[in-house]
Amino acid sequence: MANIISDETMEYVGILAKLELSEDEKEQAKSDMGKMLDYIDKLNELDTTDVEPMSHVFPVNNVFREDVVTNGDDRDNILKNAPGVKEGAFKVPKTVE
């Protein structure tokens, strides 16, 4: 395997993705990610110099909305699925120390 994923990399990716793996999962994930990157490295065989990265397949541009209010108060619906609600707001663990 050409790509060896370190514990530090896993830890870092976990912080970015907000995922916490058990020790077993971690070993498996390290090996899976290494294999997948090995496979992805196949792309390096291709010469892509001077090739523009293609985000959208079609040249669709300038899709706009007019600046007109179309939405009213939909608070009850918006809060309907929330795990925690207080005084019309989403309740979350405190964000300030």
Added chain:
Amino acid sequence: MAKQYETVIGLEVHVELATKTKIFCGCSTEFGGAPNTHTCPVCTGMPGSLPVLNKQVVEYAIAVGLATNCSITQYCKFDRKNYFYPDNPQNYQISQLYLPICRNGGVEIDTPAGKKVIGIHEIHMEEDAGKLIHDEWEDCSLVDFNRSGVPLIEIVSEPDMRSAEEVIAYLDKLRLIIQYLGASDCKLNEGSMRADVNLSVREVGAKEFGTRTEMKNLNSFKAIARAIEGERARQIELLEEGKTVIQETRRWDDNKEYSYAMRSKEDAQDYRYFPDPDLVPIVISDEWIARIKAAQPELRTEKLERYKKEFDIPEYDAEILTSSKKMADLFEATTELCNKPKKVSNWLMVETLRLMKENDMEAEDLSFSPENLAKLIELVDAGTINSSVAKEVFEAVFKEDVDPDKYVEEKGLKAVNDEGALRATIEEVIANNPQSVEDYRNGKEKAIGFLVGQTMKAMQGKANPGMVNKILKELL
């Protein structure tokens, strides 16, 4: 000799645009409102919802770019900035990194050493976050997404400023330009204009920049000035002690006048920007740019020159009148109504500024109408009220935008123009003040002032001062 340090400052200024709706959905941007009452699936990140760009946001951004001498990126895109925080419903912010809409501009500021250009690195469009309210009672935080998705432009300057004064001058300049364009009201205290300060220090003469810190949470010009002084001192102290400055984001606490590091293990500061696949590129044609340029309203400098020429207003007064769009709008609208620019200018320059200062207000907070100021000017001109009564009436106009005609009527403030009544009062004053009469007759011209005052007092201030003078002189 102690080392001499130079402060190097760059700003990231966020401005909330004055659109009616949010950047990617049809929710109102109106300020206030109960939590989450201006929200929809898009601005709360509901699964399956998709953003559609508000055209007005692009037009405002282009207008600000043109007015700050930027080049417009004619093929630009939105990128996602990925980070987890509860005020950010999708846990990514739609912003621009790779192809911001405006680049390479600059504005000129006045410094004690003369004019100086502050470079603008770029301007990009992005969405605002929601608001977090700390709930002490339950020790949790509450999220309100009413501000989520409100359009912002972020104006990133070059590190061209060297003092708090230059920073304030730059911010003031930006504010005026943007206000005149109508792209934002730029109120620092309400957060529609916010500045993050990037600051480093270096020894005078050094070529390289020092390590910079970024300070957030600055919501007034005064706080910005204090934060710059505080952070400059902190960095110099570190260097003097042989320590190093760490590149980091710090939060300015204006009460303690000190900044605190905002770092945490869980903030990797790796935003994994990539082009947002839900939004398509924006192609800005030469024609579109030309159209926006043509529609550009008169900016401050042009207005100032016009006031001097068209209305014969002195330079200093013209500067004050154009120092905020609100003031200039009031001036022009009132002048339009009464056609007496000098008098309008006088009311704004003297009484309005005095009352603003007394009440700690900014021009944007002025709420009286041009109609009522024009009426007041007419009343004075027609001699219906005298100037001291006029000041009293103006205070009422300033505070409650009262109709001066009605106010004068109701309070019985009309000047007394009835010559018979005046003559009787003056005869009485003359009889009661023989000494002053004698002084006047002996050549002491000033003595007449006392007699006028006595007459006004007897008339409860409502006499026409011109008429009083005339009759007095006659009788004496």
Added chain:
Amino acid sequence: MGLMNLTAVELGKKIKAKEVTVKEAVEAAIVQIEKHEDTLNCYVTVDKEGALKKAEEIQKLIDDGILTGPLAGVPVAIKDNMCTKDMLTTCSSKILSNFVPTYTAEAVVNLEKAGAVILGKTNMDEFAMGSTTETSAYGETKNPWNTAHVPGGSSGGSCAAVAAEECSYALGSDTGGSIRQPSSFCGVTGIKPTYGTVSRYGLIAYGSSLDQIGPVAKDVTDCATILEAISSYDPKDSTSVKREDYDFTSALVDDVKGLKIGIPKAYFGEGLDADVKKVILDAAKVLEEKGAIVEEFDLGLVDYAIPAYYVIAAAEASSNLSRFDGVKYGYRTKDYEGLHNMYKKTRSEGFGAEVKRRIMLGSFVLSSGYYDAYYLKALRTKALIKKEFDKAFEKYDVILGPAAPTTAPKLGESLSDPIKMYLGDIYTISVNLAGLPGITVPAGEDNKGLPIGLQLIGDCFKEKNIIRAAYSFEQTRNYKRPGMIED
């Protein structure tokens, strides 16, 4: 003959002719569901009461002459990654185990306007990440042709439900083959339209630049009819394309004379099952005999599509799925200490292994220092792949090949080796990268009696070419139902 072995269009005709009531149609579907669900597990949610109530409303609109379209009153199943107002929508994930949307996906709204009655939501690979429907948090779906095998994925629930006649037709979504591959494994017909043809508004995103909703049904006529109903230009979806033609049924013509069909040589190399190869080449012969011009050609870069796809799809997914954080909807972990611990525990408990694997890969390829090497490289590769197809479509109207290298694998065989599983997408993935339309139609069986689907790929906005070719091919064979549902 039961009502459920009719095609959607046939059933629609009977309803219109008042030979069958909408309620009878819905009840017939419910009977099938109750008969087979314990074995097959095609659905995450069945809304029996809602469907029966809706049947009455639709019947009235039909009787009043308000609803006159071909799908009025016909019962449908919707893949569980499309939002349905007031109906549980889980993406087959624990993290959305209690999510009840407050709005309906645009494609489903279009179906409702056409008079569809929604039976429920079909099982899928969690967040559409998988090729077997085994990564669902609500148990795997089994293949009606042989319950020891998978139905394919990720739209496995939709395809199995159509094959098992637990609905008249279904909607699926296709990000890398998720309609075409399970259609092949289940012996049904499915279309992945040109990117931008069906609105993505309300489709819970996996890979936004690749996702498209499409129909799954018993035959080409149904699929063209359904596609006509769900396609629309939607101002709520910025990537929606304003097309000139939405009249896909006009291509239901049994005539391929002069149609130029190209067969990529690289599609018939190593890894392709011998039975699959034979069935597909026989199908090509059938079309040739009907007058099509068929020839082999070299399609470049076939082997680069999968790695490019996994970088792009994982990157987009890592960002798209970050909104599932226990704050606004869905699952939140029970015990936590502070905000970040809540995030981590919620997501680690709420997502399954495959989803976590792709989120981590996606976060990694976008992270500082790797963006150019992985993400931009993949987007450049995508540009080259698109160019290869552009070249091919200068010469051919249709590209013909298998939908998958094998027939449906046995349950439990695929998940252990992700790379092997990903390789199964080799014939479908490049179509998504290039935004092209593709259709799978049943073409035969392997020696175990498992279905084999023929894939026809068209140029962008040229659905009509593949519909015409698929329809013509279909006329040469009879629709075959899985043994378990033969009555």
